[in-house]
Amino acid sequence: MSTRTLPLVFINLGGEMLYILDQRLQAQNTSVDNSEKGVWSENDRKRVMSDIVGTMFSKAFMDELLKPQQLYSHRTMKTVLTRLAHTSIMRLNPASMEKLYELMVMAFKYQVYLCPRPKDLLLITYNHMDAIREFVRDTPAVANQVDETHRKLIEVYSPLSEGEFQLLRQTLLVFFQDMHVRVSLFLKNQIQKPNGRFTLTMSGPVPHGGEVPGLIRLLDVKGREVSRHEFPSGGSYSSAVREGSFDLHGDRVLRLGVNMYTMNYPEETHTSRNICAQPDDVPNLLAKEELNLLARIMGSMKTEHVHSAEGSFRLNLFASDQEEEEAQGGAWTCVNVSFLCVCGVQDEQAAAELARIAGQFAEEEVRHEEQSSSKGDELLAMMDDL
Amino acid sequence: MFHKEKNIQIKNSASALYNNLSVLRIAPRRLTYFTVVHANVVNMVSASWDGLNYSHRQLQSKEPNVATSTSLIMQAAFCVLPSRELLVVTSQKGIQMYESDGSIMVYWHALDTPETPTAQAVFARGIAAVSENYVCVGVSSGAILVFDVPSKGSNITLSEVLEEHKESITDIASECSGSQECVANLVTVDDGGSLCVWKSGEEFQLLNKIGGFDISCSSVKLWKGTVVAGYGSGQIRIYEAVTGILQSEINAHARWIYSLDIAPFSGLLLSAAEDSYVRVWHLSVTPETNSVEVAHLHNECVTDTQICGAKFCDGDGYAFAVTGYDLSEIIRYTQT
Numbered sequence: 001m002s003t004r005t006l007p008l009v010f011i012n013l014g015g016e017m018l019y020i021l022d023q024r025l026q027a028q029n030t031s032v033d034n035s036e037k038g039v040w041s042e043n044d045r046k047r048v049m050s051d052i053v054g055t056m057f058s059k060a061f062m063d064e065l066l067k068p069q070q071l072y073s074h075r076t077m078k079t080v081l082t083r084l085a086h087t088s089i090m091r092l093n094p095a096s097m098e099k100l101y102e103l104m105v106m107a108f109k110y111q112v113y114l115c116p117r118p119k120d121l122l123l124i125t126y127n128h129m130d131a132i133r134e135f136v137r138d139t140p141a142v143a144n145q146v147d148e149t150h151r152k153l154i155e156v157y158s159p160l161s162e163g164e165f166q167l168l169r170q171t172l173l174v175f176f177q178d179m180h181v182r183v184s185l186f187l188k189n190q191i192q193k194p195n196g197r198f199t200l201t202m203s204g205p206v207p208h209g210g211e212v213p214g215l216i217r218l219l220d221v222k223g224r225e226v227s228r229h230e231f232p233s234g235g236s237y238s239s240a241v242r243e244g245s246f247d248l249h250g251d252r253v254l255r256l257g258v259n260m261y262t263m264n265y266p267e268e269t270h271t272s273r274n275i276c277a278q279p280d281d282v283p284n285l286l287a288k289e290e291l292n293l294l295a296r297i298m299g300s301m302k303t304e305h306v307h308s309a310e311g312s313f314r315l316n317l318f319a320s321d322q323e324e325e326e327a328q329g330g331a332w333t334c335v336n337v338s339f340l341c342v343c344g345v346q347d348e349q350a351a352a353e354l355a356r357i358a359g360q361f362a363e364e365e366v367r368h369e370e371q372s373s374s375k376g377d378e379l380l381a382m383m384d385d386l
Numbered sequence: 387m388f389h390k391e392k393n394i395q396i397k398n399s400a401s402a403l404y405n406n407l408s409v410l411r412i413a414p415r416r417l418t419y420f421t422v423v424h425a426n427v428v429n430m431v432s433a434s435w436d437g438l439n440y441s442h443r444q445l446q447s448k449e450p451n452v453a454t455s456t457s458l459i460m461q462a463a464f465c466v467l468p469s470r471e472l473l474v475v476t477s478q479k480g481i482q483m484y485e486s487d488g489s490i491m492v493y494w495h496a497l498d499t500p501e502t503p504t505a506q507a508v509f510a511r512g513i514a515a516v517s518e519n520y521v522c523v524g525v526s527s528g529a530i531l532v533f534d535v536p537s538k539g540s541n542i543t544l545s546e547v548l549e550e551h552k553e554s555i556t557d558i559a560s561e562c563s564g565s566q567e568c569v570a571n572l573v574t575v576d577d578g579g580s581l582c583v584w585k586s587g588e589e590f591q592l593l594n595k596i597g598g599f600d601i602s603c604s605s606v607k608l609w610k611g612t613v614v615a616g617y618g619s620g621q622i623r624i625y626e627a628v629t630g631i632l633q634s635e636i637n638a639h640a641r642w643i644y645s646l647d648i649a650p651f652s653g654l655l656l657s658a659a660e661d662s663y664v665r666v667w668h669l670s671v672t673p674e675t676n677s678v679e680v681a682h683l684h685n686e687c688v689t690d691t692q693i694c695g696a697k698f699c700d701g702d703g704y705a706f707a708v709t710g711y712d713l714s715e716i717i718r719y720t721q722t
Contacts, residue, residue, distance in 0.1 A: 001458050001478065003503040068503045113692070116641075118618075162618055163554065163577025163602035166642065167507060173402040174425050174458060177712060193690070197712070200662055200690045202640075209601070210619050211637040213661075216680050218634050231682030234663060237640050 003068035015128030023261040051088035109176040116207035118165035127257030202235030398424035407695025447477040465515035469537035476510035524555025616643030649703025658696035
């Protein structure tokens with residue numbers, strides 16, 4: 001469907017990822033510098049943020065995303081986001097990434113679903129970018145990249161019509177279809193029901209440009225009103241509020257896309273899967289095409305930050321040891337195997353390329369399991385209950 | 387006025403697409419077919435009128451003889467012609483036409499898809515049977531493809547391409563198929579809200595073009611020479627087809643309208659939107675005085691659901707069915 005989804009998907013998912021990481025990393029901020037072992041310092045946190053943001057908003061990566069193309073599968077998206085996270089000094093094990101991905105996607109699904117007008121997808125994206133700009137305000141070079149990207153987005157997306165934005169939104173909704181992972185923060189705030197579906201309210205302001213339902217007007221041949229009568233609309237809607245700003249800076253008005261995880265309300269973001277089939281069960285018939293895209297995207301990511309093993313820290317997002325054991329046998333292996341199976345049928349070369357890309361992660365995982373880092377161990381404790 | 391009946395389960399959830407429900411009533415066999423689109427699959431359910439038998443079928447969007455091709459489907463709709471009934475499926479790659487039970491594909495038309503994707507998406511959307519032997523399908527470029535359909539067999543041909551719209555086609559509607567004589571029997575609408583009114587024939591004739599206001603028109607119906615159009619703003623507008631005169635404007639919904647339907651024998655109008663509401667209205671048209679009357683009759687709220695399809699199950703509007711994004715059921719209502 002729409003060929004313009006990728007930049008918005010990455011910025012919004014990436015933004016959600018940064019919100020979660022920021023909240024988790026800030027929770028343990030008890031030291032100003034690196035000197036104390038076993039503590040995740042303010043500098044470490046800022047470094048992680050600026051490394052990830054720097055890569056995500058690099059010209060090469062953004063240019064690649066901005067090329068008109070179909071939306072990737074979840075598998076590919078997860079792979080690229082993991083690689084993105086790993087451009088920082090942080091190392092997430094596959095099960096943590098799985099959980100993080102679910103959180104990110106459910107948050108973005110919520111925002112897209114509740115989006116009042118299709119064009120407001122841009123406001124949601126700009127909310128994420130405003131927050132990202134704040135995260136890297138101490139690194140001017142990276143902050144500039146964010147601004148540059150913002151200008152690019154304004155240039156590319158401003159001319160789109162409301163109908164084209166709705167197509168974009170419909171494409172995203174297909175991507176999110178059938179995902180009903182329960183997020184405790186959403187359940188607590190009652191924006192999600194126990195069955196994993198989001199709640200819709202029949203009240204509040206109508207979207208900008210809309211009218212409050214309830215009026216029937218009849219007109220004569222000259223367009224003059226001859227009668228009007230009301231009907232009960234069932235909801236309690238109010239007039240539209242003012243429109244948010246689509247500029248580089250400004251009041252976005254819309255709250256979707258702002259950081260839901262704040263220091264004041266350290267919420268448990270426990271996730272649990274619903275029983276229905278995961279979208280990835282269906283073999284991806286476009287695997288070969290996606291591999292090419294994936295290879296190009298990976299190629300466009302800067303790999304200057306080659307972090308030595310001591311400088312990298314493990315992150316574990318698990319609630320219990322049992323889950324960790326299950327996951328080590330589970331998620332990553334499945335993804336690997338099914339990827340390779342599909343590739344084996346389609347294209348030997350593509351299979352080798354993907355194995356190499358995937359192998360990068362596996363290698364790094366093995367390396368880190370061999371070296372324990374006390375900072376990493378502290379992080380394990382910290383990441384519990386995420 | 388209406389009460390809820392038992393839901394019909396479908397194999398996959400419905401995708402958020404305009405007009406995502408099509409219904410075909412097969413009176414001689416006491417069956418009703420329903421189709422709902424899920425990503426690259428059309429879910430078909432055949433439901434017996436006694437409510438005891440349900441059978442399912444799934445159709446994939448694929449080019450014939452190409453094993454691994456698949457693309458996202460934009461719409462699936464039954465086309466009822468005097469001589470036969472077809473199921474037409476439109477996707478990013480092209481247009482497929484099946485026998486109405488989905489058993490055999492009788493025709494495939496490929497769209498011109500570029501080698502590398504372009505900024506403007508390519509797809510087909512908007513389906514209607516027109517007059518005795520035509521099926522019209524809209525394209526993202528704004529073109530309307532007119533297919534000539536013989537009374538049986540697969541010798542379907544592209545008869546004409548109507549190029550009037552500048553934006554992607556969203557929906558197409560017709561009336562007076564078969565015997566009745568109508569001045570205007572086809573209306574096409576697009577993403578910019580423009581409406582074109584046509585008269586079918588060997589060469590289709592454009593009767594009127596009504597400009598949009600950059601508010602996308604997602605669903606349209608034609609009845610007794612009257613165009614009923616649903617918009618992204620949640621409004622319904624009623625125009626006299628031939629003259630283009632706006633006769634009524636309804637602030638009907640709080641969100642984007644996704645589906646409209648009219649029961650031709652009773653004048654009941656159904657509207658459904660992302661605001662979770664399905665509304666039933668009564669329309670009466672007096673051609674002699676060019677006047678229209680609209681009355682609101684009934685609301686149904688499908689809690690926490692963004693509705694994407696709503697259709698009457700019969701020509702009197704005795705029953706209607708509804709689909710919603712992420713919902714794996716067809717919800718039904720009948721008059722009390």
